Amino acid sequence: NAGVMQNPRHLVRRRGQEARLRCSPMKGHSHVYWYRQLPEEGLKFMVYLQKENIIDESGMPKERFSAEFPKEGPSILRIQQVVRGDSAAYFCASSPDPTSLYEQYFGPGTRLTVT
Amino acid sequence: KQEVTQIPAALSVPEGENLVLNCSFTDSAIYNLQWFRQDPGKGLTSLLLIQSSQREQTSGRLNASLDKSSGRSTLYIAASQPGDSATYLCAVILYSSASKIIFGSGTRLSIRP
Numbered sequence: 001n002a003g004v005m006q007n008p009r010h011l012v013r014r015r016g017q018e019a020r021l022r023c024s025p026m027k028g029h030s031h032v033y034w035y036r037q038l039p040e041e042g043l044k045f046m047v048y049l050q051k052e053n054i055i056d057e058s059g060m061p062k063e064r065f066s067a068e069f070p071k072e073g074p075s076i077l078r079i080q081q082v083v084r085g086d087s088a089a090y091f092c093a094s095s096p097d098p099t100s101l102y103e104q105y106f107g108p109g110t111r112l113t114v115t
Numbered sequence: 116k117q118e119v120t121q122i123p124a125a126l127s128v129p130e131g132e133n134l135v136l137n138c139s140f141t142d143s144a145i146y147n148l149q150w151f152r153q154d155p156g157k158g159l160t161s162l163l164l165i166q167s168s169q170r171e172q173t174s175g176r177l178n179a180s181l182d183k184s185s186g187r188s189t190l191y192i193a194a195s196q197p198g199d200s201a202t203y204l205c206a207v208i209l210y211s212s213a214s215k216i217i218f219g220s221g222t223r224l225s226i227r228p
Contacts, residue, residue, distance in 0.1 A: 031214075033214065033215070033216075035216070035218075042204070042218045042219060042220040042221060043159075043206075043216075044218070045215035048215065056214045056215065058215075091159065103147075103149070103164055104216060106151075106158055106161075107158060109157075109158050111156070
């Protein structure tokens with residue numbers, strides 16, 4: 001059973017461009033979570049999604065950021081008009097149904113650099 | 116608001132020593148507590164998960180304890196090795212918000228050969 005997959009692993013964007021980060025959860029997992037780790041800071045929750053639904057987006061910046069988890073395909077974290085402050089590592093995690101032990105399994109992360 | 120604090124922020128010890136990493140949290144209504152390891156530029160590796168009803172978990176040279184009443188957890192590493200050098204993250208999930216993990220800022224551990 002493959003783990004959580006994220007791609008690309010490294011992404012470089014110029015200011016003003018769009019960044020799309022993809023996350024494929026573990027097989028059988030229908031819950032996806034996105035976290036951001038700014039340089040020299042801890043990981044912070046951004047958003048929690050189930051298939052076709054955003055459940056909790058309390059950690060998402062109000063502008064330029066959006067996330068989706070379609071019925072088919074990976075979850076996408078989209079950042080429009082990137083700025084230097086968006087440079088960070090973005091981690092995705094997945095978990096089985098909530099009747100499980102709530103353990104989240106993390107992917108290797110996407111490191112976004114905005115030049 | 117739940118806050119997770121890890122002390123010390125950095126620690127350097129010679130190889131072979133036993134060591135303890137500390138974690139404290141302000142809201143005792145946690146569902147579980149988890150310790151992760153993060154290597155530079157890499158993802159997170161789950162080390163130990165303690166359910167709220169448990170007091171400790173062990174895996175090899177690692178032992179994690181949980182005291183909900185005092186809001187504390189410790190990660191004990193026995194007979195440290197240079198390969199243990201990494202950042203160790205403590206994290207909790209609250210009953211009130213089981214969708215998000217709240218992380219501490221980590222302890223950066225360096226084991227000197």
